[in-house]
Amino acid sequence: MPLLLTRRSGAASPTSRSEDSTLPVLLEFQSPTKAIIAAPVPGAARGTIWMIGSMFAACIAAMWLIPIDRVVTAQGKVVSQAPMMVVQPLETSIVRSIDVTEGQSVHRGDMLARLDPTFAGADVGALQAQVYSLQAEAARMQAEVEDRSFQYSGVDPPMLLQAAIHAQRESERRSKLESYRQKIDALASTAARSTTDVTAFRERLAVAQTVESMRKKLEALQVGSQLNALIATDNRLEIERSLSTAIKTGESAKAELAAMIAERDAYDQNWRVQIAQALSEGSRKLSDARESLNKARLRRQLIELHAERDATVLTVAKVSEGSVLQTGEQLITLVPVDAPLEIEANIAGRDNGFVHVGAAVAVKFDTLPSTQYGLAYGTVRTVSADSFTAQDSTKAHSGSVPVNPANTEPFYRSRITLDRLMLHDLPAGFHIMPGMPVAADIKVGKRTVMAYLLGRILPVMSEGMREP
Structure with missing residues (x-):
């Protein structure tokens, strides 16, 4: 009997067991284990298996289909857009x-x-006195070039000195011109007198020639004596000599008059040229002195x-x-407070290929937990054209973000604008200021979870176990 029951229970399907009304009665004569085995399968158990399988399949599908952000994280700090x-x-x-x-x-x-103002003040005083002196000299020479009177009734020593020099030079010039005038008048008088003498001697010569001719006619007629004829001839010759002398004297006087007038004009022209040259040179010196004074005043201001x-x-x-x-030695450095702020971040060389200008950035301030106080959002403005190393930054003292000297990995410098500040519940008195350390999460694209996993597994599978 037990064998028959065992066969029936072993051969029967779960459906037939669940539908057999005699089964509970027969199980009373079997062991507890047989009762558990012969018990019908609960529907919840079947559903759990299907649920777990469906969830696993959904996870696989999600890993293939749902994209996630690809982010490059760069350490940086807040800097001012205006230079330090x-x-x-x-x-x-x-x-x-x-x-x-x-x-x-x-x-x-x-x-x-x-x-210390000693040296700068001394230079300003000396150059200012030089400028005043050159200004007075230039004003005096300008008046001389324009034939104007230069008079000064104030108390400025350089102007008083130049007024005295002008008076002395004008006195000398007037004296020289007066001397030329007198000489020219004398020569003109001599030339005029010689012209008058020539006219008179020519008239006398005509008379003397007539007298001589008449004396010779009388001598030929045996009326007059030869002595009278000779006296008439001698008188004519004397008048001719005097005429010749008067002509030569007049020509010499005219030549000397022309030479004296030319000498006077040359003196006047030379005087004007010299004063014009002196004015030009003085103007150049005055311009140089003014420029030097401006530089000295700037040094005094500084x-x-x-x-x-x-x-x-x-x-x-x-x-x-x-x-x-020493000249150019750094004394104080200032950071502008009213200049726009941005982020300077160092991007690792291995990640730079994914970063481009215009990429969106989420900025996390190290001093403010982002989950509690929020984030700032910005955009990549620039990326350096070449890479740097810690040694380069140490030698050149370039860049605002500190770099670990032991790190030999190259990096690129980037500037990130702060477009939106989504901060909230900030501590009292807090404000963003240059120097704050931040972490910049640069969004460089999207990928699926499966692509990420395969990207980690495939290199190992393709490159692993190839050591010699």
């Missing part, structure tokens, strides 16, 4: 006072430091170092009052 302002002396100077400390906020025009705009003092050189600063 460096305060330094124009030339070697002695420090008299430093009026700011690191971290202090300054406004436009505030005093930062003061240098002994008081002021803030060019609202800023925060970043660093102050380790110098004391009385120390000597």
Whole structure:
């Protein structure tokens, strides 16, 4: 009997067992194990298996179909778009006072430091006196070129000196011109007198020739004596000699008159040329002196170092009052507070190929947990055209983001604009300022989970186990 029951139970299908009404009665005579085995399968068990299989298939499908963001994370810091302002002396100077400390906020025009004014003040005084002297000299020469009177009744020593020089030069010039005038008048008088003498001698010569002719006729008629004829001839010859002398004297006087007039004109022209040349040279010297004075005044202004705009003092050189600063030596550095802020981040060389200008960026501030205070969003503005290393940054002191000197991996510098600040529940008094460290998550595309897993597995499968 038990064997028959066992066969029936073993041969029967689960459906027949569930539908056999005699089965519960027969199971009372079997072991508990047989009762459990012969019990019908619950429908929930079948559903669990199908549910687990469906979930596994859905996960596989999701891994193939649903995309996720590809993100490149770069460490950086907040920087100002305006360059950092460096305060330094124009030339070697002695420090008299430093009026700011690191971290202090300054406004436009505030005093930062003061240098020794002795040398700059001395240069300004000397050049100012030189400019005043050259201005007075140029004004005097301009008046001489234009034939104007140069008079001064004030108390400025350079102007008084030039007025005295002008008076002396005008006196000398007038004396010289008067001397030429007198000589020219004398020669003109001599020339005029010679012209009159020539006219008179010519008239007398005509008379003397007539008398001589008449004397010779009388002598030929035996009326007059030969002596009278000779006296008439001698008188004619004397008048001819005097006429010749008067003509030569007149010509000589006219030549000397023309030469004297030319000498006078040459003197006057030469005087004007000399004063014009002196004015040109004086104007050039005055222009040079004014430029030198402007530079000296600028140097004097720069002994008081002021803030060019609202800023925060970043660093102050380790110098004391009385120390000597060399030309161009850095004294104070300032960070503008009113300039737009952006992010400077270092992108690893292995990730740079995915980053492009215009890529979206999520910025996380290290000082503010992003899950509690939110994020900032921006855009990649620039990426450097070449890579850098930690050694390059150390040698050139370039870049704002600190780099670990032990890290030899190349990196690229990027600038990221801050487009939206989605921060909330910020601590009292908090504001974004240059120098804050951040992490920049740069979105470079999308991929599926399966693509990510295959990207990790396939290189191992294709490149593994190939060691010699």
